């Protein structure tokens with residue numbers, strides 16, 4: 656990206672002027688920039704993701720505030736995968752428990768219907 660006035664490549668992202676400009680620019684995926692050399696402020700197509708934007712992907716690691724090695728270990732895929740594994744394991748155990756009569760549904764119902772004194 657180059658400055659439209661002096662053709663300098665020393666461009667930095669400029670602050671948006673209020674929420675109205677911010678919303679209008681974000682809809683067009685444009686952003687304000689400022690030239691370091693001549694100080695010109697101009698609007699251009701923004702290809703870099705907005706660091707403070709609401710559309711930024713937030714992973715589980717971000718949500719949990721993980722930093723360093725746990726962040727690399729607890730990826731979204733890993734967390735979702737282990738959740739899925741835990742759920743299917745729980746379902747399997749429940750199925751076996753019912754099939755082998757480890758859980759007696761009749762006695763459970765009797766316990767539930769017994770009034771507590």
Ligand SMILES: [Zn+2]
Nearest residue numbers: 658661690693
């Ligand atoms: Zn310039």
